[in-house]
Amino acid sequence: MEFRGTTICAVKKNGVTAIAGDGQVTMGESVIFKNTAVKVRRIFGGKVILGFAGSVTDAFALTERFEGMLNKFGGNLMRSAVELAELWRSDKIGRKLDAMMITADENTLLILSGTGEVIEPDEGVCAIGSGGNYALAAARALYQETDYDAATIAKKALKIASEICVFTNDNIRLETVGEELNATLPPAKLAKKPAKTKKEED
Numbered sequence: 001m002e003f004r005g006t007t008i009c010a011v012k013k014n015g016v017t018a019i020a021g022d023g024q025v026t027m028g029e030s031v032i033f034k035n036t037a038v039k040v041r042r043i044f045g046g047k048v049i050l051g052f053a054g055s056v057t058d059a060f061a062l063t064e065r066f067e068g069m070l071n072k073f074g075g076n077l078m079r080s081a082v083e084l085a086e087l088w089r090s091d092k093i094g095r096k097l098d099a100m101m102i103t104a105d106e107n108t109l110l111i112l113s114g115t116g117e118v119i120e121p122d123e124g125v126c127a128i129g130s131g132g133n134y135a136l137a138a139a140r141a142l143y144q145e146t147d148y149d150a151a152t153i154a155k156k157a158l159k160i161a162s163e164i165c166v167f168t169n170d171n172i173r174l175e176t177v178g179e180e181l182n183a184t185l186p187p188a189k190l191a192k193k194p195a196k197t198k199k200e201e202d
Helices: 056-072 077-089 132-145 150-162
Strands: 003-005 008-013 016-021 025-027 031-034 040-043 048-055 099-104 109-113 125-128 173-178
Touching: 003 056, 008 048, 008 099, 008 132, 008 150, 016 040, 016 048, 016 099, 016 150, 040 056, 040 173, 048 056, 048 173, 056 077, 056 099, 077 099, 077 109, 099 125, 109 125, 125 132, 125 150, 132 150, 150 173
Parallel strands: none
Antiparallel strands: 003 025, 003 048, 008 016, 008 125, 016 173, 025 031, 040 048, 048 099, 099 109
16 A cells, blocks of 8 residues: 655745645545644755655665765755756666655755656745645745745645545644745834024024
């Protein structure tokens, strides 16, 4: 019997990337095996975040190999992803993995698949897994029509997906990377104007 993890949603906005994932693991097509699985995590010293969906065993294998590439290439996210994809395409790994992963650092957001595909979303929103289409639609609407930050959009989109997809629950885990570009700055102190002299008043 195969164990599967489900929905991941990522949003990149104003210098921050958030990845949210639910906690449900399904055994086969009908049994909820676990409600509190951790499908979103930090790797490479906390500088990279990722979330995975699909076969749990294959997802762990994909994550392990990707982290190995990050260590090999000094944390270069794009190069690590491309090199991993080339391994699959040259069949050096030996088989395709039934899993997908979203990963991000402070500059780049990518989707990786177990078939050797690397995709950089045009818009700073993407989602994978059984509830991915629902989460993606919700996230795009919130991204375009609200002022919510990346983390809020990702969480709300996943919550909406959990209300529609039977393979997704609302036990949401979230990780973020990057710094808010529009952070509120303390008001600047105004310089006091010098008092007028009596001569100036005359």
